Amino acid sequence: MLRTIGVVTPGGDAPGMNAAIRAITRIAHANGFQVLGFERGWDGLLTNNFKRLTPRSVGGIIQLGGTMLHTLRCPNFEKKKGIKKAIKTLAVNKLDGLVVIGGDGSFRGALDLSRGSDTPIIGVPATIDNDVFGTDETIGFDTAVNTAVRAIDQIRDTAISHERIFIVEVMGRKRGFLALDVGITVGAEVILVPENECKITQILQVLRENARKGKKTGIIVAAEGIGDTAALSKEIEKQTGSEVRLSILGYAQRGGSPTARSRLLASLFAEKAVNLLCQEQGNRVVGLRSGLVSSIELQESCETRKSLDPSLLELAEMLAT
Numbered sequence: 618m619l620r621t622i623g624v625v626t627p628g629g630d631a632p633g634m635n636a637a638i639r640a641i642t643r644i645a646h647a648n649g650f651q652v653l654g655f656e657r658g659w660d661g662l663l664t665n666n667f668k669r670l671t672p673r674s675v676g677g678i679i680q681l682g683g684t685m686l687h688t689l690r691c692p693n694f695e696k697k698k699g700i701k702k703a704i705k706t707l708a709v710n711k712l713d714g715l716v717v718i719g720g721d722g723s724f725r726g727a728l729d730l731s732r733g734s735d736t737p738i739i740g741v742p743a744t745i746d747n748d749v750f751g752t753d754e755t756i757g758f759d760t761a762v763n764t765a766v767r768a769i770d771q772i773r774d775t776a777i778s779h780e781r782i783f784i785v786e787v788m789g790r791k792r793g794f795l796a797l798d799v800g801i802t803v804g805a806e807v808i809l810v811p812e813n814e815c816k817i818t819q820i821l822q823v824l825r826e827n828a829r830k831g832k833k834t835g836i837i838v839a840a841e842g843i844g845d846t847a848a849l850s851k852e853i854e855k856q857t858g859s860e861v862r863l864s865i866l867g868y869a870q871r872g873g874s875p876t877a878r879s880r881l882l883a884s885l886f887a888e889k890a891v892n893l894l895c896q897e898q899g900n901r902v903v904g905l906r907s908g909l910v911s912s913i914e915l916q917e918s919c920e921t922r923k924s925l926d927p928s929l930l931e932l933a934e935m936l937a938t
Contacts, residue, residue: 620650622714626684627658628723631743631757633879634684639675640887657687659694662703682872707736714894720744728919737899739890747794750921751913752904759878761870762798769803780833781860784850789840800838811842
């Protein structure tokens with residue numbers, strides 16, 4: 618009897634999700650599976666809405682951002698009744714496995730689903746936040762970093778021309794992985810992340826010290842989760858007398874064609890996910906750790922907070938001098 622696995626992309630989109638869908642589909646078919654792609658995230662499991670994915674139907678999508686399966690928020694999935702509907706969908710379609718492509722929130726939903734179902738579930742981490750425990754890097758993170766870097770490089774040209782300070786807000790409501798990597802790679806004078814409280818007095822000290830050295834411009838990279846960046850820009854302008862501008866990069870960071878790195882991770886993670894299902898292993902999250910593709914328990918990934926690398930924070934401070 619032909620074996621069947623499902624694929625779903627709940628939560629926010631990330632560049633490289635389509636590359637992951639493509640790889641999962643083709644590797645699964647090569648291993649004797651048929652693949653059902655559930656549409657619009659968890660809602661597709663609640664309504665049993667899916668499309669059959671074949672090696673040909675996923676052709677031409679590796680370079681596309683977003684997700685061909687689409688996604689939307691599904692509050693009903695968070696209720697017991699919704700979970701029961703999703704479990705019924707898994708059973709009705711006689712799934713031998715479900716691959717969940719997403720981030721921390723998606724995996725918490727997958728964990729809830731796994732507690733009531735015998736269907737093996739594999740998480741493939743894809744989020745620009747890079748906040749999934751169990752992997753050093755997520756699909757889409759490299760793309761988002763490069764998108765932000767390109768934008769800030771252009772902003773710095775204007776900052777230098779007008780001798781201004783720019784606060785550039787990048788995504789990251791709860792975590793600062795994106796802001797930290799972007800800040801280091803653009804040479805930001807200040808990097809603000811939700812994990813580390815940075816008082817206005819510390820920011821002013823850095824800017825004034827830079828001014829003393831003759832630096833009349835500056836780039837401050839701030840994760841959106843640090844607070845009101847508009848109010849911060851006004852306060853810095855008031856305290857320093859310099860012109861301060863705020864630029865919010867917004868959703869552009871989530872879109873666009875995935876980088877080679879994001880596409881490669883998508884393919885590697887997909888291979889590991891299908892191999893785990895071939896071995897009848899489930900409730901795990903695949904990831905990259907110390908250069909090797911591996912996996913950890915889904916519950917461990919959901920219940921463990923991934924930490925920022927303190928050495929990168931120290932490096933950022935040294936480079937800003």
